[in-house]
Amino acid sequence: MFLPKEDKFFNLFDKQAENLVRAAEYYRKLVDEGNFSPENVRKMHEFEHYGDELTHTTINLLNETFITPFDREDILALANRMDDIMDNIYLLTNRFSLYKISKPTLYSKKMAVTIEQTTKALRHTLAALRNKKHMKETQEYCVEINRLENEGDVLRDEAISDLFTNEKDPIMVIKQKELYEIAETTTDFCEHVANLVESILVKNN
Amino acid sequence: MFLPKEDKFFNLFDKQAENLVRAAEYYRKLVDEGNFSPENVRKMHEFEHYGDELTHTTINLLNETFITPFDREDILALANRMDDIMDNIYLLTNRFSLYKISKPTLYSKKMAVTIEQTTKALRHTLAALRNKKHMKETQEYCVEINRLENEGDVLRDEAISDLFTNEKDPIMVIKQKELYEIAETTTDFCEHVANLVESILVKNN
Amino acid sequence: MFLPKEDKFFNLFDKQAENLVRAAEYYRKLVDEGNFSPENVRKMHEFEHYGDELTHTTINLLNETFITPFDREDILALANRMDDIMDNIYLLTNRFSLYKISKPTLYSKKMAVTIEQTTKALRHTLAALRNKKHMKETQEYCVEINRLENEGDVLRDEAISDLFTNEKDPIMVIKQKELYEIAETTTDFCEHVANLVESILVKNN
Numbered sequence: 001m002f003l004p005k006e007d008k009f010f011n012l013f014d015k016q017a018e019n020l021v022r023a024a025e026y027y028r029k030l031v032d033e034g035n036f037s038p039e040n041v042r043k044m045h046e047f048e049h050y051g052d053e054l055t056h057t058t059i060n061l062l063n064e065t066f067i068t069p070f071d072r073e074d075i076l077a078l079a080n081r082m083d084d085i086m087d088n089i090y091l092l093t094n095r096f097s098l099y100k101i102s103k104p105t106l107y108s109k110k111m112a113v114t115i116e117q118t119t120k121a122l123r124h125t126l127a128a129l130r131n132k133k134h135m136k137e138t139q140e141y142c143v144e145i146n147r148l149e150n151e152g153d154v155l156r157d158e159a160i161s162d163l164f165t166n167e168k169d170p171i172m173v174i175k176q177k178e179l180y181e182i183a184e185t186t187t188d189f190c191e192h193v194a195n196l197v198e199s200i201l202v203k204n205n
Numbered sequence: 206m207f208l209p210k211e212d213k214f215f216n217l218f219d220k221q222a223e224n225l226v227r228a229a230e231y232y233r234k235l236v237d238e239g240n241f242s243p244e245n246v247r248k249m250h251e252f253e254h255y256g257d258e259l260t261h262t263t264i265n266l267l268n269e270t271f272i273t274p275f276d277r278e279d280i281l282a283l284a285n286r287m288d289d290i291m292d293n294i295y296l297l298t299n300r301f302s303l304y305k306i307s308k309p310t311l312y313s314k315k316m317a318v319t320i321e322q323t324t325k326a327l328r329h330t331l332a333a334l335r336n337k338k339h340m341k342e343t344q345e346y347c348v349e350i351n352r353l354e355n356e357g358d359v360l361r362d363e364a365i366s367d368l369f370t371n372e373k374d375p376i377m378v379i380k381q382k383e384l385y386e387i388a389e390t391t392t393d394f395c396e397h398v399a400n401l402v403e404s405i406l407v408k409n410n
Numbered sequence: 411m412f413l414p415k416e417d418k419f420f421n422l423f424d425k426q427a428e429n430l431v432r433a434a435e436y437y438r439k440l441v442d443e444g445n446f447s448p449e450n451v452r453k454m455h456e457f458e459h460y461g462d463e464l465t466h467t468t469i470n471l472l473n474e475t476f477i478t479p480f481d482r483e484d485i486l487a488l489a490n491r492m493d494d495i496m497d498n499i500y501l502l503t504n505r506f507s508l509y510k511i512s513k514p515t516l517y518s519k520k521m522a523v524t525i526e527q528t529t530k531a532l533r534h535t536l537a538a539l540r541n542k543k544h545m546k547e548t549q550e551y552c553v554e555i556n557r558l559e560n561e562g563d564v565l566r567d568e569a570i571s572d573l574f575t576n577e578k579d580p581i582m583v584i585k586q587k588e589l590y591e592i593a594e595t596t597t598d599f600c601e602h603v604a605n606l607v608e609s610i611l612v613k614n615n
Contacts, residue, residue, distance in 0.1 A: 062612050076609050098571045161303045170375035170580035174587070177379070199281050202267050366508050375580035382584070404486050407472050 006069040008061055010130045016054045016082045017123040023047040023089050024119040028112040031104045036097040044093040051086035055079045074200050081196055085122075085189045089115070092182045099175040107159035111152060111183040118148040118190040125197050135201055145194040152187035156180045211274040213266055215335045221259045221287045222328040228252035228294050229324040233317040236309045241302040249298040256291035260284045279405050286401055290327075290394045294320070297387045304380040312364035316357060316388040323353040323395040330402050340406055350399040357392035361385045416479040418471055420540045426464045426492045427533040433457040433499050434529040438522040441514045446507040454503040461496035465489045484610050491606055495532075495599045499525070502592045509585040517569035521562060521593040528558040528600040535607050545611055555604040562597035566590045 023044065030040055058079040062072055069075075096104065125141040128134035159180045167173050228249065235245055263284040267277055274280075301309070330346040333339035364385045372378050433454065440450055468489040472482055479485075506514070535551040538544035569590045577583050 059608065059612065072613055073609065076612065080605065094567065098567060099574060157299065157303060164304060164376070164380070170379070171574070171583060173376060173379060174580070174583060175574070195285065198264065199278065202264065202281065203277055362504065362508060369509060369581070369585070375584070378581060378584060400490065403469065404483065407469065407486065408482055 006067070009058065009069055009075060012054055012058045012061070013078065013126045013129070016051060016079065017126045019047055019051050019054065020082065020085055020119045021123050023086060024116040027089055027093055028116050030093065031108050031112040034102050034104050036093065036101065038097070041093055041097045044090055048086055048090040051083055055083045070200050070204050074196070078193065078196055081189065081193045085186060085193065088182065088186045088189055092179065092186065095179060095182060099179070101175065101179070105159065105176065107155060107162065108179060108183065111155050111180070114148055114152050114155060115183065115186050118145055118187050121145045121148065122190050122193060125194055129197055129200070138197060138201065142194040142198050145191055149187045149191040152184045156184040211272070214263065214274055214280060217259055217263045217266070218283065218331045218334070221256060221284065222331045224252055224256050224259065225287065225290055225324045226328055228291060229321040232294055232298055233321050235298065236313050236317040239307050239309050241298065241306065243302070246298055246302045249295055253291055253295040256288055260288045275405050275409050279401070283398065283401055286394065286398045290391060290398065293387065293391045293394055297384065297391065300384060300387060306380065306384070310364065310381065312360060312367065313384060313388065316360050316385070319353055319357050319360060320388065320391050323350055323392050326350045326353065327395050327398060330399055334402055334405070343402060343406065347399040347403050350396055354392045354396040357389045361389040416477070419468065419479055419485060422464055422468045422471070423488065423536045423539070426461060426489065427536045429457055429461050429464065430492065430495055430529045431533050433496060434526040437499055437503055438526050440503065441518050441522040444512050444514050446503065446511065448507070451503055451507045454500055458496055458500040461493055465493045480610050480614050484606070488603065488606055491599065491603045495596060495603065498592065498596045498599055502589065502596065505589060505592060511585065511589070515569065515586065517565060517572065518589060518593065521565050521590070524558055524562050524565060525593065525596050528555055528597050531555045531558065532600050532603060535604055539607055539610070548607060548611065552604040552608050555601055559597045559601040562594045566594040
């Protein structure tokens with residue numbers, strides 16, 4: 001288990017996590033500036049595309065590797081579930097652009113911070129997966145991700161409550177409600193990956 | 206397989222199922238009375254929190270147990286998918302409160318009954334999992350859960366058809382439509398658990 | 411692996427894929443004609459019901475079979491994920507009927523073509539699964555399914571952008587937006603099955 005020669009998989013997971021952190025940082029910047037121009041959406045699409053490449057590289061590596069650091073299907077699931085997070089950040093960015101939102105709400109800004117923090121905790125989780133000695137540390141980061149996902153839930157609820165109380169234009173209610181839901185789903189998906197990491201640890205304990 | 210000494214897992218699944226039944230009963234009561242006060246939502250949150258504790262206890266038990274009654278990943282999936290049901294009942298309760306719905310529709314009341322019945326069938330399914338001799342009984346309850354999930358589908362369709370025919374306020378359409386969809390998702394999630402139970406039986410046959 | 415005597419499973423997958431293609435063809439026809447009468451919805455329900463039967467036949471066959479062409483849980487997942495596609499095509503048809511849409515938009519028509527093409531690529535993928543020698547061909551169809559799923563994404567985005575720009579009735583926005591989202595989910599679900607096929611190939615390589 002966790003052989004040094006299997007470092008390639010861990011390096012790919014690190015890269016995927018790093019790409020998520022960069023995308024989340026960039027998303028927060030766009031929300032802060034309210035600038036979802038086609039050019040900026042295209043730049044986010046580059047993160048999404050690079051994430052796809054990393055996922056496919058992981059799958060190809062699986063095809064050529066006889067002994068893997070843990071179950072083949074878990075490696076595949078980890079790569080695919082991280083790809084889900086990236087897809088969701090891109091979807092969110094794209095919807096801000098489609099809905100022509102130039103003044104993101106305070107709630108959208110707060111949720112962008114939570115998303116950024118969650119991807120950073122996730123990066124730690126995946127780095128620690130490399131070494132069984134870090135199991136306790138990994139679990140602590142998983143707890144932190146759970147806390148952040150909860151924070152995302154609370155923010156979304158406050159945002160939606162505020163929306164239905166103060167926004168009278170039904171079209172704007174439809175738009176903003178969806179943006180809040182997709183933002184919260186991003187932290188949900190991060191929690192899925194954290195759960196998967198925990199389950200990999202359980203199986204390889 | 207299915208060793209007596211592994212009763213702890215079955216006891217935890219029983220407790221999780223019992224918690225779901227209680228939450229579903231409480232939800233039906235709140236819908237009947239139209240009383241989604243912050244205090245009542247908080248009480249539902251206690252069911253949700255207790256469900257989380259049971260899920261974590263199951264994961265910790267997995268960490269300490271060498272021989273499990275069936276595959277480790279299936280135990281984990283069962284605990285997590287039952288948690289999804291509880292999360293969804295809480296989400297539904299919380300949305301009634303956020304949307305300030307004091308007069309739930311007749312359809313919401315009917316769907317609450319279906320949800321309660323489905324969790325009760327699920328409780329039987331999980332109890333029967335304990336003993337391979339009950340395989341036939343387990344499968345019968347799975348069929349019953351499929352029937353109830355279908356009933357949930359039909360109710361949701363009737364409710365949505367009624368909504369788009371009679372409700373003219375778009376904001377209310379947004380709210381009620383979502384409440385119907387979440388209610389139906391609860392029975393969907395119960396069916397997922399039933400499918401998982403069936404798949405565990407298939408693998409251990 | 412891939413024993414001739416295990417042809418029964420492959421035959422069932424072929425039938426499920428064929429049923430999906432027929433349902434997708436029928437759906438495209440209904441969208442083209444704008445005719446979602448109760449009778450036509452009932453006919454679509456027959457496809458959905460036949461799909462359910464095939465899924466259950468596969469599960470029963472699993473129960474009676476000692477040696478399976480690949481992992482039992484993957485066979486189960488494949489059957490269930492194909493059933494998801496069928497359920498989604500039925501859901502889409504049913505919503506057109508519930509929402510009383512008699513003039514489907516140009517975007518709905520285009521997406522119906524994409525859905526039909528995706529199910530046809532999926533049929534090839536499953537047929538090729540029968541023989542390891544066809545691995546390269548299978549992977550090419552998986553790439554094609556990815557391309558079609560991307561096309562579905564682009565069409566949905568264009569459709570939603572057009573909707574929020576030109577449709578002023580909030581109730582119609584709610585309806586059309588959901589129809590576009592469900593249509594896109596159909597190609598998403600096809601991609602899930604393609605991913606699953608790829609993962610089965612990875613595991614059995």
